[in-house]
Amino acid sequence: xxxxxxxxxxxxxxxxxxxxxxxxxxxxxxxxxxxxxxxxxxxxxxxxxxxxxxxxxxxxxxxxxxxxxxxxxxxxxxxxxxxxxxxxxxxxxxxxxxxxxxxxxxxxxxxxxxxxxxxxxxxxxxxxxxxxxxxxxxxxxxxxxxxxxxxxxxxxxxxxxxxxxxxxxxxxxxxxxxxxxxxxxxxxxxxxxxxxxxxxxxxxxxxxxxxxxxx
Amino acid sequence: xxxxxxxxxxxxxxxxxxxxxxxxxxxxxxxxxxxxxxxxxxxxxxxxxxxxxxxxxxxxxxxxxxxxxxxxxxxxxxxxxxxxxxxxxxxxxxxxxxxxxxxxxxxxxxxxxxxxxxxxxxxxxxxxxxxxxxxxxxxxxxxxxxxxxxxxxxxxxxxxxxxxxxxxxxxxxxxxxxxxxxxxxxxxxxxxxxxxxxxxxxxxxxxxxxxxxxxxxxxxxxxxxxxxxxxxxxxxxxxxxxxxxxxxxxxxxxxx
Ligand SMILES: Nc1ncnc2c1ncn2[C@@H]1O[C@H](COP(=O)(O)OP(=O)(O)OP(=O)(O)O)[C@@H](O)[C@H]1O
Ligand SMILES: [Mg+2]
Numbered sequence: 001x002x003x004x005x006x007x008x009x010x011x012x013x014x015x016x017x018x019x020x021x022x023x024x025x026x027x028x029x030x031x032x033x034x035x036x037x038x039x040x041x042x043x044x045x046x047x048x049x050x051x052x053x054x055x056x057x058x059x060x061x062x063x064x065x066x067x068x069x070x071x072x073x074x075x076x077x078x079x080x081x082x083x084x085x086x087x088x089x090x091x092x093x094x095x096x097x098x099x100x101x102x103x104x105x106x107x108x109x110x111x112x113x114x115x116x117x118x119x120x121x122x123x124x125x126x127x128x129x130x131x132x133x134x135x136x137x138x139x140x141x142x143x144x145x146x147x148x149x150x151x152x153x154x155x156x157x158x159x160x161x162x163x164x165x166x167x168x169x170x171x172x173x174x175x176x177x178x179x180x181x182x183x184x185x186x187x188x189x190x191x192x193x194x195x196x197x198x199x200x201x202x203x204x205x206x207x208x209x210x211x212x213x214x215x
Numbered sequence: 216x217x218x219x220x221x222x223x224x225x226x227x228x229x230x231x232x233x234x235x236x237x238x239x240x241x242x243x244x245x246x247x248x249x250x251x252x253x254x255x256x257x258x259x260x261x262x263x264x265x266x267x268x269x270x271x272x273x274x275x276x277x278x279x280x281x282x283x284x285x286x287x288x289x290x291x292x293x294x295x296x297x298x299x300x301x302x303x304x305x306x307x308x309x310x311x312x313x314x315x316x317x318x319x320x321x322x323x324x325x326x327x328x329x330x331x332x333x334x335x336x337x338x339x340x341x342x343x344x345x346x347x348x349x350x351x352x353x354x355x356x357x358x359x360x361x362x363x364x365x366x367x368x369x370x371x372x373x374x375x376x377x378x379x380x381x382x383x384x385x386x387x388x389x390x391x392x393x394x395x396x397x398x399x400x401x402x403x404x405x406x407x408x409x410x411x412x413x414x415x416x417x418x419x420x421x422x423x424x425x426x427x428x429x430x431x432x433x434x435x436x437x438x439x440x441x442x443x444x445x446x447x448x449x450x451x452x453x454x455x456x457x458x459x460x461x462x463x464x465x466x467x468x469x470x471x
Contacts, residue, residue, distance in 0.1 A: 119320035119379075122281055123334035123386055124310030133337065137324040 006185040009176050013186070016172035017193050023158040023168060024197075026090055028151055031097035038098075039105030040131050044117065053102065060099030066160045068092045073164045089161035097154050104150060108143025109135055140212040148205035152198050169193060232259040233295065234390050234421040240279055240289030242272075242445075249275050251445040252289065257390065257423055262416040264432035264453075265425045267442035268468060273425040276442065277392045280423070281312040294389050310338055313383030313391040317398050319375040321367040327354060327378045328363040331385050340386070353381040357411050373404025377411055384415075391415065393424035409435075429469065433457060441465050 042050020060068070069092040076083060083091070112135050120130040162171030173190040177183045235257035242250040250272050257263050265273050278284035280291060282298055282305060291298045298308055321330050331350035335341040341349070354363055357377035367375050376396055383391060393412065397405035409428060413435050416422055426432055432439050433453045441449040441456065441464075449456060449465050456465055 113318075113320070113323075115316060115318050115320035116322055118283060119314070119316060119382075120322070120334075122283060122309055122312070122314040123338070123383070124306040124308075125334055125337045126306060129337045133333070134322050134324065 001188075002182075002185055005180075005182060006189050009186060010189065012172060012176065013169065013189055013193065016167055016169045017197075019167055020155070020158050020169040021197065023086075023089060023093065023161060023166070024151075024155045027093040027097050027154055027158070030090070030094045031101050031154075034094070034098045035101035035105050036136075039102050039109060040135075043106065043109045043135075044114070057099040057102045060096050061103070063096075064160075065093060065096045065157055066163065068096055069160055069164055085161075085165050089158075089164060089166050093154070093157060093161070096157070097150075100150050100153075101147065104143050104146045105139070107146070108139030111142045112138045137212075141209070144208050144212055145205065148201060148208065151205075152201050155197055155201065156194065233257070234259045234261075234293070235280060235423065236290075236292040236295075237276075237280070238290045238292075240276075240286045240291060242275055242279060242284060243287045249445050250279065250286070253445075253447055255440065255447065255450075257421060259421055260419045261438060262420075262422040262424065262436045263438045263440055264436035265423065265440045265442060266427070266429075266432055266468070267448075271442040272445040273442050274394050275445075277314070277394050277423065277425055280390075280392060281309045281314060283314075306338070310334070310340070310386045311389045313380075313386060313388035315376070315379050315383055315391065315393045315396045317395040319367070319372070319379045319399075321375050321379055321382070323367050326364050326366055327359065327370065330367070330378055331382045334382065335385050338386075346385070350381070350385055353384050354378065356384075357381050358407075371404055372400045373407045376400065376404075376408045380408075380411055380415075390421040390423065393422065393426070395425055395427060397426070397428060441468065 038053060041047065041053060069089060072083075072088050072092045073085070076088070116134055116138075117130060120134055125134075158168055159170035161168050162174065165171070169190050173186050176186050180186070233256055235255065237253055237255040240250055240253045240255075241248060253276060255263075255276075265276065267273055275284055279286045280293075280298075282291075282300060285300065293308055293311060296308070299305055321327075322333065325333060328347065328350055331353055332343070332346040335346040335349070336343055340346075351360070351363065354360055357380055359374055359377055359381075362370060362374060362378070365374075367378075370378065380391075380396075396412065397408050400408060405428070409431055412422070412424065412431070416435050424431070424436070436453055439449075439451065439453055439456045440447055441462075443464065449462050451461075455461060457469065459466075461469075
């Protein structure tokens with residue numbers, strides 16, 4: 001183990017870390033914003049739309065993100081739609097993360113007794129306020145631990161973006177390794193960075209769970 | 216034989232005012248008529264008890280009044296105005312119909328006070344401060360001033376149900392619907408809730424209450440409606456329905 005070698009390449013790794021963080025945060029934000037309202041569909045009774053969402057969620061959770069990214073990167077180019085690599089990665093990762101979040105949010109929403117929704121309806125409260133102020137707050141303690149552990153998977157999942165030339169942490173580490181033929185220090189270093197980021201997420205999760213403790 | 220009760224002597228008005236009017240209301244699910252062309256008139260200030268065997272459609276009847284269950288046919292009017300299925304109008308009309316459920320259905324992420332304040336604020340009818348003042352008054356009215364800051368999980372069933380009544384009253388409804396409001400409660404707690412309901416009735420609130428409490432039906436209600444298999448089989452004063460002259464089916468139900 002040669003620390004000076006690692007330190008020499010650390011700035012490059014940290015620059016790549018920034019890409020990983022950006023991709024993770026953007027994927028989490030987009031997939032969460034999409035899944036929050038979509039998860040509501042079908043909670044009270046199944047409909048055509050909710051069935052299609054189920055099919056989508058099942059499909060996207062079954063197909064590896066790698067395949068989705070390849071499909072978007074090469075498939076879209078085939079039909080003449082060329083997106084920048086970062087946008088392609090973000091789109092693919094978001095499609096996949098949305099499917100997971102959809103399932104996670106649903107399970108949380110299902111845990112809230114249906115009668116409260118009826119009571120709120122009977123009072124004339126608009127739907128979006130029912131979900132925002134009554135149902136989601138109660139679903140939080142159920143869905144948060146799963147959501148946050150899934151967020152760690154999203155973080156690790158950004159490494160598949162390396163295959164479509166995104167200079168994120170894994171891609172960059174691989175590149176340094178192939179140039180220097182010294183995998184040990186570099187891979188250990190990038191692993192340490194992933195662990196640190198994951199640690200941040202689990203700190204956030206500890207904090208969030210305390211805030212949303214079940215009543 | 217169907218007997219029809221005359222409206223109770225109107226309190227102030229010269230002509231009695233129809234608060235709830237159901238005309239030929241049917242609800243058909245999977246080819247089965249759960250409600251079968253029901254007609255029901257409830258006059259302002261009346262307390263109507265709905266009784267009948269399990270599965271006869273009592274809950275469904277209540278739920279069609281505010282369109283929690285959408286009728287397949289027929290018409291429902293609230294204070295002369297037809298219930299409009301268009302979402303925004305429906306919300307406004309639902310606000311005028313208080314509903315109390317067997318399982319209380321309090322919002323469990325909110326304190327008692329927040330439960331009572333929430334709807335007036337969320338529907339834009341009142342500012343927070345004003346809603347809070349009124350909520351505190353209503354909570355005092357159901358005798359729970361000391362419980363304003365308690366969460367539903369910290370209240371007994373009877374206390375939860377009284378908060379649920381206050382929550383419904385906060386919208387200043389024209390009519391209150393009760394669906395077996397005391398069935399989930401031990402007798403002592405049921406008593407507290409029945410007392411609140413009796414007070415409401417005495418104060419002139421229009422009430423439709425599905426109930427198994429024959430004491431309440433007999434003493435507090437102006438009218439009793441007997442349902443069976445999705446139809447109203449009898450509709451009369453408590454004296455009518457508890458008399459020897461009542462339809463045989465009703466007598467059998469009351470003595471069973
Ligand atoms: N959404 C629904 N789908 C199918 N059947 C239903 C539905 N709602 C009610 N029913 C049926 O309609 C009938 C009447 O139900 P309802 O709950 O109105 O009866 P009830 O008189 O309130 O009975 P209980 O005294 O047991 O509360 C029952 O046979 C019930 O199974
Ligand atoms: Mg019922």
